[in-house]
Amino acid sequence: MRDRLLALIAGLLFPLAFAPYDLWPLLFVSIGLGYWCQQQASSAREALLRGWLYGLGMFAFGISWVHVSMHDYGFMPLWMAIPFTGLFAAFLALFYGLTFYASWRLGRSALAFAGIWLLLDWLRGVLLTGFPWLYAGYALIDSPFATLAPIGGVWLLTLSAVLISACLIRLTNWRRGGYAGLVASSALLILTAASHTLTFTQPSGSAQKVALVQGNIPQDLKWQLSMRERTQQIYQDLTRDIPADTLVVWPESALTNFYQNVSEFVEQEGQKIAERNGGFITGVPWRTVSNSGVTYHNSIASIPLDPGDGRQRVYHKQKLVPFGEYVPMQSLIRGLIPFFDLPMSGFTPGKSSQPNLTALGHSIAPFICYEILYPELVADRSHDADVLLTISNDAWFGTSAGPLQHFQMARMRALETGRWLLRGTNNGVTAVINEHGKVVDALPQFERDVLLSQYQPRQGTTPFMATGVWPWLLLACLIVWAGWRGRIRTSPNIPL
Template identity: 80%
Template sequence: MRYRLLALMAGLLFPLAFAPYDLWPMLFVSIAAGFFCQQQAGSAREALLRGWLYGLGMFGFGISWVHVSMHDYGFMPLWMAIPFTAIFAAFLALFYGLSFTLTWRLGRSALVFAGSWLLLDWVRGWFLTGFPWLYAGYGLIDTPLAPLAPIGGVWLLTLAAVLLASTAIQLRQSGPQRWFSLGMSALLLAGTAIAHNLTFTQPNGAMQPVALVQGNIPQDLKWQISMRERTREIYHELTATIPDGHLVIWPESALTDFYQSTPDFVEAEGRALEARGGAFITGVPWRTVDNRGVSYHNSIAAIPLISEDGHERVYHKQKLVPFGEYVPMQSLIRGLIPFFDLPMSGFTPGDPSQANLHTLGHTIAPFICYEILYPEQVATRSHGADALITISNDAWFGTSAGPLQHFQMARMRALETGRWLLRGTNNGVTAVIDEQGKVVDALPQFERDVLLSQYQPRQGTTPFMATGVWPWLLLAVILLVAGSRFRIRE
């Protein structure tokens, strides 16, 4: 029983390594304690239970903020929102139960533990649309291990965290496993030392002025029809204060009306900024009518919409949030509870082949809210882009840890691709992030303001952009095979 309790407590320590706590040493303590509990299990079934308890602690604490959107803005009573969140956490915890029991069956070594952890994290990122949240590597973005990100992304950082932490426990045991684990850990540390001196992207032109508008519209008012005119006034007034020559960015769904219902206002804003030597990019809901019927998109557009060559400069979000932007099996569950009828919860995903946005002579790779969490999508779209832009509306999660965790993960995409990231949000965190994942400028949360800053266009290809996750999945399989060759000698 004490090892089960220890596994749960170890999982509870895991989120402390992430924003807003940023106690990154807790990441290693948590993983090491979890590995120790797995090694003490007397059966594969017991290892499964301990792994599930570890995951339950991790997600029960780490994503407890999910209930905020359900209760505060989805009109779900608290007595229902908390159990829904707990069920979600219990499901996600199964991935760590599988990792623990797989490690127990294949030799209980640090190599197997790290390999199975990485493989199941990857599966968690796409299974049933995926939930790529709280990967261990995110907790290392402000540590000496961070230079591994351009080489292997958050995946290599996750592998490093798990292998280093579990190897520290394995050193207490005899047998060849500990030497293999120690050797791999030494290679990772040597690679990190080398990576500190590597640069994969280069500046592509002068610094560019940018202005990110944070409207801070309260979420409980944002979608009311009576608020539409006031919302336009807020963004127009804030934009009018911006000096000439800036790229101006409004956040996700800055306007809650479809572009097709308000083209005159949006285009007028774009033409006014263009006349002052600037440019305009905004998040806006989109309605398409064709021979297949009517579809709706969560979109980001460069305004004026039509470019000089006659093409629409608009990107439709590809990775939609389940229940937030679309409702699975909606014919069965819509109307059961108000949460399944949130505003704008009937979007259609965009085509993966969409082009990036072009403005002021540069190419910008766009990402909307949740999809900045998908490393491969960002890496793929970053080829040929001078900078990244992500817009979001994290007001759904109030003052919880959710928006700050989201911001931390967005920073990792800048580091992985070696490009500056421009992040515009409704109520924070609005920021400019450099190619090393460092925050250059940021606005405080929950304030109505404009962030005036600059960004450096960059070109080049990082190893992670070139290869994606596949080399690290292959390495994880190799670790599984190598680690299972010899049993631990107690």
């Protein structure tokens, strides 16, 4: 019972390494304690339970903010929202139960533990559209390990955190082997030291002025029909005095009406900005009518929409949020509770073949809200991009930790690709991030304002952009095998 409670406490420590707490050394404490609890398990079944308790502590605390959107804006009673969030956390915890179970079955080595952790984290990010949240590597964005990101992305950072944490526990008992894990950890530390001297991208052209408009319209008012004209006026007023030669960005769904219904207003705003030699990009819902019917998209457009140069001017979001932007099995569950009928929850995903946007002569890789959490998607779209752009509306999660965790994860994409990232939001965090993942300028949350800054276009390819996740999945498989073979040689009587 004591070790089970310790596993739960270890999981509760895990989110403290992330924003808004940013106590990143606790990441190693949390994972190390979890690994110690797995080592003490008397059976694979007990290891499974301890791993599930570890994951339950991690997600029950780390994503507790999910209930905010359900209760405050999805009109779900609190007595339902909290259990729904708990069930979601309990499901996600299964991935860590399986990690503890599988690595126990394979001999309990640090190598197997780290490799299986990474493989199941990746699976969590792709299964049923994925929930790529709270990967261990994100907590290291402001640590000395951060320079590993351009080499192997958040995956290499995660693998490093788990392997080093487990090997620190192994140091307490040399007689049980684990030397291969210690060698691998030492190699990672050497690579970390060497990576501080590496640069993979370079400036391309002169700096560009940018204005990120933060409308800060309350979420409970934003989607009301009576707010549509008022919303247009707010953004128009905020944009009026922006200096010339500036790229102006409005956030996700800045206008809560389809482009086709507000095209005159949007194009007029774009024309005013163009007359000052600026560019204009806005988030806006999109309606497409074809022979097969009507489809709706969550989109971002570079205005004017048809400048006559034949270049791409609109991007439709590919990675949709379940229940927020589409409802799985909607014919069965729509209408059961109000949460399944949130505004704009009937979107269709855009095609993966969409090119990047262009504005003021720059190629801009666009990502809408949740999409910035997918490392491979961002890396694939960044090859010809001068800058990354993500727009979001995190007002769904109020004053919780959710928006700050989202912002922290977005910063990792800049570091992985060696490019500046522009982040425009409705109520924060609106910011400009450089190629090192560092915040250059930012607005306070929950204020109506315009962030005037600049970005440096960059070109070049980081190793992570060139390879993606696959080398690290292969490495994870190899170290799982090495850990298993090593334990067989040193402890042939361990039950498998």
